[in-house]
Amino acid sequence: MEEDISKIVNLENLPEHIAIIMDGNRRWAKAHNLDVPQGHKEGAENLKRIAKFANKLGIKYMTVYAFSTENWKRTKEEVGALMKLLKFYIMDFFKSYDENIKIRVIGRVEDLPKDIIAEIKKVEEKTKNNTGLVLNIAFNYGGRDEITTAVKKIAEKVKNNELDINDIDESVVSNNLYTAGQPDPDLLIRTSGEERISNFLPWQISYSEFVFTDKYWPEYGEKELLESIQVYQKRTRRFGGNK
Numbered sequence: 001m002e003e004d005i006s007k008i009v010n011l012e013n014l015p016e017h018i019a020i021i022m023d024g025n026r027r028w029a030k031a032h033n034l035d036v037p038q039g040h041k042e043g044a045e046n047l048k049r050i051a052k053f054a055n056k057l058g059i060k061y062m063t064v065y066a067f068s069t070e071n072w073k074r075t076k077e078e079v080g081a082l083m084k085l086l087k088f089y090i091m092d093f094f095k096s097y098d099e100n101i102k103i104r105v106i107g108r109v110e111d112l113p114k115d116i117i118a119e120i121k122k123v124e125e126k127t128k129n130n131t132g133l134v135l136n137i138a139f140n141y142g143g144r145d146e147i148t149t150a151v152k153k154i155a156e157k158v159k160n161n162e163l164d165i166n167d168i169d170e171s172v173v174s175n176n177l178y179t180a181g182q183p184d185p186d187l188l189i190r191t192s193g194e195e196r197i198s199n200f201l202p203w204q205i206s207y208s209e210f211v212f213t214d215k216y217w218p219e220y221g222e223k224e225l226l227e228s229i230q231v232y233q234k235r236t237r238r239f240g241g242n243k
Contacts, residue, residue, distance in 0.1 A: 005057070005226065008226045008227075008230060009226055009229045009230050009233060010233055011057070011058070013233055014057060014058060014059060014229065015059065015185075015186035015187040015209075015229065015232055016059070016060045016061060016183050016186055017059075017060065017061035017062070017063070017182065017183050017184065017185045017186055017187075018054065018059055018061070018062050018063075018185060018186070018187045018188075018189065019062075019063045019064075019065075019185035019187070019188045019189070019200070019201055019204070019205060019208065020050075020062065020063070020064045020065065020188075020189045020190070020191075021065045021188070021189070021190040021191070021194075021197070021198060021200055022043055022046075022047065022064055022065060022066065022191060022217040023190055023191050023192040023194055023216075023217055024043075024191050024192030024193075024215070024216030024217045024218070025039040025040045025042070025043035025216070025217055025218060026039050026040075027039075027192060027216055028042065028043075028216035028217065028218045028219065029042075031216070036077075036078050036081070037077075037078070037081035039218065040078075040081055040082055040085055041081075041085060042218040043217050043218050044085045045218075046217060046218050046219075046220065046221070047064060047066075049221070049222070050062075050220070050221075050222075050225060051099075051101060051133060051135050052099055052101075053222045053225065054133055054225070055099055055100065055101050055132045055133035059133055060133065060134065060183075061133070061134045061136070061182055061183065061185075062133060062134070062135050062136070063106075063135075063136035063138060063179065063185065063201065064135070064136070064137055064138065065138050065141065065198070065200045066082075066086065066137050066138055066139045066141075067082055067086070067107075067138075067139045067140055067141070068138075068140075068141060068142055068198065068199060068200075069107070069108065069140055069141065069142035069145055069199075070142065070199070083112075083113060083116060086116060086119075086137075086139055087115065087116050087119050099132065100130045100131060100132035100133075101127060101130055101132050101133045101134075101135050102127045102128065102129075102130040102131075102132070102133070102134045102135065103123050103124055103127045103135050103137065104124060104134065104135070104136045104137070105120045105124065105136075105137045105138075105139050106136050106137070106138050106139075106141060106146075106178035106179065107138050107139050107140040107141030107142075107146075107178070108140045108141070108142075108145065109139070109140065111140055112139070112140055134182065136178070136179065136182075138178075138200070138201075141178075141200075142199050143197075143199040143200055143201055143202040143203070144199060144202065146177055146178055146201075146203070147173075147177070147202070147203055149176075150173055150176035150177050151173075153176045154168060154172060154173070154176055173203065174203070174204075177203060177204070179201075179204055184204045184205065184206070184207065184208065185201065185204055185205055185208045186208060186209065186232065186237075187208060187209050187211060187228065187229070187232045188200075188201075188205050188208040188209070188210050188211070189211050189212075189213070189225075189228050190210070190211075190212050190213070191213050191215050191216060191217045191220045192213075192214070192215070192216050192217065193212070193213075193214040194212070195210075195212045207237070209231075209232050209235045209237065211228045211231050211232060213228065
């Protein structure tokens with residue numbers, strides 16, 4: 001596929017930041033007569049493949065939705081399986097190979113099990129100086145919760161006379177989100193046929209282009225990512241203007 005990439009997408013007009021709602025692991029497992037943990041395992045393996053490919057393409061940032069604050073409502077067995085995957089299939093993997101990818105885990109990390117918090121700190125420290133793709137893994141993440149947390153941070157600064165209330169603008173809010181210092185996503189992809197954002201990056205995706213696909217996440221490969229980028233490149237982005 002490598003020699004044909006430039007024929008599929010314009011490598012001079014790639015989205016700088018791609019956000020992905022990785023949906024459909026459970027349905028993929030059911031369709032293949034597998035149990036749910038196996039579906040999540042294959043989803044985690046696919047994240048590794050897509051992250052490598054995105055880095056190779058030259059994508060600068062990618063934020064993926066791995067586990068929402070609402071996912072705690074799932075069965076104890078499924079939640080436990082997801083926790084193990086975060087630690088083993090994601091954390092250990094990115095500690096063991098050199099792809100120049102910088103890993104960040106965003107969300108209520110402090111509420112996760114202590115052993116997972118320790119692994120997160122290790123991988124973030126190990127990859128902090130990498131200069132390729134910045135991969136944000138949203139785990140125990142909720143968009144409204146992120147904004148609420150940012151408001152609290154800003155209020156605390158006003159209370160401590162570190163910030164004047166009249167100086168609060170959009171940039172101040174953005175700089176207190178988990179993605180502070182990063183550009184907003186140009187492209188949001190959701191797999192498995194669902195067409196909603198499910199509390200994912202509500203502030204950051206205000207002007208993102210949305211691409212929805214019927215493919216379940218475990219079967220969304222390099223070809224599908226290029227097709228999504230191709231759709232993005234055909235869009236005219238106005239950012240509220242009329243050009």
